[in-house]
Amino acid sequence: MPLKKILCIGAGYVGGPTMAVIAANCPDYDVTVVDINKARIAAWNSKSLPVYEPGLQEIVEKQRGENLHFSTDVVRGIEESDIIFVCVNTPTKTFGLGAGKAADLQYCEKTARMIKEHATKDMIVVEKSTVPVRTSKIINEILSHGDSPHKFEVISNPEFLAEGTAIKDLQNPDRILIGGRPCASGEAAVAEVSAIYESWVAKENIITTDAWSSELSKLTANAFLAQRVSSINSIAAVCESTGADVIKISEAIGADPRIGAKFLKAGPGFGGSCFKKDILNLVYLCETFGLPEVAEYWGQVIKMNDYTQNRAVSRILKSMFNTVAGKRIAVLGFAFKADTGDTRESPAIQIVESLAEERAEIVISDPQALENAQQDLKEIENVSFTDDPYEAVLGAHAIVIVTDWQEYKELDYGKIYSSMEKPAQLFDLRNILSSDELYEIGFNVHLVGKKSKVHKGS
Ligand code: UDX
Numbered sequence: 246m247p248l249k250k251i252l253c254i255g256a257g258y259v260g261g262p263t264m265a266v267i268a269a270n271c272p273d274y275d276v277t278v279v280d281i282n283k284a285r286i287a288a289w290n291s292k293s294l295p296v297y298e299p300g301l302q303e304i305v306e307k308q309r310g311e312n313l314h315f316s317t318d319v320v321r322g323i324e325e326s327d328i329i330f331v332c333v334n335t336p337t338k339t340f341g342l343g344a345g346k347a348a349d350l351q352y353c354e355k356t357a358r359m360i361k362e363h364a365t366k367d368m369i370v371v372e373k374s375t376v377p378v379r380t381s382k383i384i385n386e387i388l389s390h391g392d393s394p395h396k397f398e399v400i401s402n403p404e405f406l407a408e409g410t411a412i413k414d415l416q417n418p419d420r421i422l423i424g425g426r427p428c429a430s431g432e433a434a435v436a437e438v439s440a441i442y443e444s445w446v447a448k449e450n451i452i453t454t455d456a457w458s459s460e461l462s463k464l465t466a467n468a469f470l471a472q473r474v475s476s477i478n479s480i481a482a483v484c485e486s487t488g489a490d491v492i493k494i495s496e497a498i499g500a501d502p503r504i505g506a507k508f509l510k511a512g513p514g515f516g517g518s519c520f521k522k523d524i525l526n527l528v529y530l531c532e533t534f535g536l537p538e539v540a541e542y543w544g545q546v547i548k549m550n551d552y553t554q555n556r557a558v559s560r561i562l563k564s565m566f567n568t569v570a571g572k573r574i575a576v577l578g579f580a581f582k583a584d585t586g587d588t589r590e591s592p593a594i595q596i597v598e599s600l601a602e603e604r605a606e607i608v609i610s611d612p613q614a615l616e617n618a619q620q621d622l623k624e625i626e627n628v629s630f631t632d633d634p635y636e637a638v639l640g641a642h643a644i645v646i647v648t649d650w651q652e653y654k655e656l657d658y659g660k661i662y663s664s665m666e667k668p669a670q671l672f673d674l675r676n677i678l679s680s681d682e683l684y685e686i687g688f689n690v691h692l693v694g695k696k697s698k699v700h701k702g703s
């Protein structure tokens with residue numbers, strides 16, 4: 246029997262890793278990932294993948310050319326496939342109605358129109374990109390409008406993977422969520438998509454529902470996660486003023502199983518392509534449906550995040566005698582979290598921009614994100630880049646750790662201290678280091694949600 250053909254449109258952070266894992270677990274399916282971005286596809290076909298994820302390279306190298314292919318031929322992909330996963334980007338709208346809040350669905354819509362034009366048979370279209378509630382209905386309307394001889398069933402199957410742990414999350418998902426129309430053909434399509442996952446995911450971990458609940462579940466999951474981060478960051482502000490310790494508070498409240506220990510790390514504020522976008526999306530949805538109180542409630546999570554980022558900069562300034570002009574500041578980490586090269590919405594962007602406005606001389610180091618950082622900061626003067634953290638800190642007045650990379654826990658801080666200007670300030674915005682040890686070395690140490698440890702006379 247010929248292999249069933251899966252097509253994925255969009256070879257980004259979601260499409261690429263997801264399809265690699267499907268190909269690895271489903272020898273009965275032939276998987277092709279297409280993208281209009283030629284450079285991205287060339288990179289997927291090379292040794293240097295466009296997305297950094299631990300474990301991804303190995304899987305891609307094993308499956309590529311077997312049942313995993315990367316191509317720019319979108320039309321041919323559509324013509325030949327049985328099931329299409331849509332993994333295109335859905336950024337926040339920057340223009341027109343809903344600008345700054347609503348999702349920009351132009352890429353989704355263009356994709357749907359292409360599918361309609363080039364499909365050669367009845368087909369299941371799986372919406373994987375995070376989308377506003379009811380997008381599946383819109384896609385369905387585009388696909389079924391007019392005179393197409395083919396029938397399309399649109400399924401919502403949101404992705405819950407987190408960057409940096411994408412392969413682990415895809416191999417062992419907590420749950421797979423599949424939503425479809427509550428009718429015979431909708432249920433059949435849900436079962437067909439479920440069958441793909443059942444190759445490696447236990448059936449009891451596959452939740453099926455209607456498409457709208459599935460879409461709203463994804464927004465809700467991200468809103469709840471982001472809310473936890475904003476909640477603990479709000480408490481960090483209280484700790485810094487009162488002398489309480491937010492790390493201990495996280496430990497104490499996390500021991501309550503009703504609260505749970507995860508996602509309680511205070512830091513520089515959340516980043517990443519999803520949290521802010523999805524909450525804005527939820528806020529817009531609530532406003533559109535006449536629910537201003539609900540919109541305001543969730544909007545506050547973003548306000549607290551902005552406040553957290555601003556607070557980090559104010560603390561740096563205050564601790565450095567209210568001026569950083571001409572002072573060298575080493576920023577360690579630019580990715581929005583460890584184990585990824587992704588810098589979308591990274592708190593580092595706002596922090597570096599604010600320090601640059603104060604005319605600091607900023608040196609940025611990151612093991613994976615320097616290319617993206619250079620792109621993000623191309624308009625900013627007084628910024629330089631190095632992949633060697635020891636070079637970054639040479640002659641610096643301050644170090645600001647923005648990303649929780651493991652290697653920053655293992656640096657020789659004694660050596661670093663002796664290469665810096667004094668007083669040497671260390672702002673650990675991720676609380677990954679021991680303030681006592683660093684203070685002993687000689688640093689003035691500032692952890693998030695903890696009183697600063699500052700040497701007398703500095
Ligand atoms: C998130 C969701 O976790 C994932 O399920 C969804 O599919 C996409 O969005 P991701 O953006 O990759 O994943 O990263 P995540 O690990 O959730 O972290 C988001 C941000 O919150 C990061 O900037 C991270 O550093 C920050 N964070 C997370 C904290 O500041 N404290 C925490 O305790 C946890």
Ligand code: ADP
Nearest residue numbers: 255256257258259260280281282333334352356
């Ligand atoms: P995500 O994090 O959701 O995966 P990315 O921006 O990393 O988002 O990836 C989305 C990809 O979708 C991009 O590589 C983009 O070029 C691709 N894309 C957008 N529109 C289309 C389209 N109409 N056809 C093919 N690929 C598309």
